[in-house]
Amino acid sequence: MKGKVGEALAAGDLYVAFQPIVDFARREVFGHEALARCRSPLFKEPMALIKDALASASMGELGRVLRSMAVSSCPRTALFLNLHPSEFNEGWLVRPDDSIFYHEESIYLEITESVPLSHYQHCHGVLKEIRGRGISLAVDDLGAGYSNLKYIADLSPEVVKLDRELIANLRSQTRLHKLVTSIVRLCDALGAKVVAEGIETLEEMRAVIDTGAHYGQGYIFARPAAPAPKVDWKAIEMRRK
Numbered sequence: 154m155k156g157k158v159g160e161a162l163a164a165g166d167l168y169v170a171f172q173p174i175v176d177f178a179r180r181e182v183f184g185h186e187a188l189a190r191c192r193s194p195l196f197k198e199p200m201a202l203i204k205d206a207l208a209s210a211s212m213g214e215l216g217r218v219l220r221s222m223a224v225s226s227c228p229r230t231a232l233f234l235n236l237h238p239s240e241f242n243e244g245w246l247v248r249p250d251d252s253i254f255y256h257e258e259s260i261y262l263e264i265t266e267s268v269p270l271s272h273y274q275h276c277h278g279v280l281k282e283i284r285g286r287g288i289s290l291a292v293d294d295l296g297a298g299y300s301n302l303k304y305i306a307d308l309s310p311e312v313v314k315l316d317r318e319l320i321a322n323l324r325s326q327t328r329l330h331k332l333v334t335s336i337v338r339l340c341d342a343l344g345a346k347v348v349a350e351g352i353e354t355l356e357e358m359r360a361v362i363d364t365g366a367h368y369g370q371g372y373i374f375a376r377p378a379a380p381a382p383k384v385d386w387k388a389i390e391m392r393r394k
Contacts, residue, residue, distance in 0.1 A: 157193075171227055176367070184258075184261070213244070228258075262290055373389065
């Protein structure tokens with residue numbers, strides 16, 4: 154792998170952290186989102202890692218490495234793996250030996266909703282091939298950037314993730330709460346489960362549950378960590394009291 158990111162990989166500085174996604178109805182962990190992390194001071198922020206990979210034309214290779222790390226580190230849970238749009242332009246993703254095709258549990262590839270729709274039209278063939286092999290699709294960041302509900306109709310994702318912008322300071326019986334509830338109902342009608350991202354407080358969690366969202370993710374449950382952290386339901390219940 155080229156660039157400083159290749160040096161970080163060779164030095165063993167690259168790793169994957171996991172953040173749990175919880176099932177509200179079952180009160181258990183549904184899966185984990187895998188997040189790229191690096192011990193090198195050059196890449197304290199994940200975006201710096203991505204920028205270097207893009208500059209050195211190594212994003213596809215980096216994505217493959219991170220997917221392999223995630224699958225090997227967290228083998229017995231559903232995984233949510235982020236895809237950068239540039240990965241669709243390279244051949245790594247559809248290789249038959251990619252680790253995602255050998256994971257024992259479900260794999261959800263996350264593509265961000267903040268990327269213009271024109272890029273998705275270019276990627277439909279790749280997505281069709283991958284999903285034909287049993288991989289699921291999650292649309293990420295709904296409610297941020299280029300918000301466009303047409304993505305959900307066009308791509309038919311199994312999961313839609315609501316951006317933190319819709320969840321921050323969410324309270325029941327507010328106009329924002331009515332909006333989020335309507336989005337959840339729309340996704341449900343289109344066959345997509347909903348993950349509310351960025352839940353940090355009890356008030357936000359209660360309001361999210363009231364919208365009918367299926368799953369939740371955020372610091373209230375656990376911060377990203379390696380190995381995958383457990384959710385302390387007793388501690389959460391104590392806070393509710």
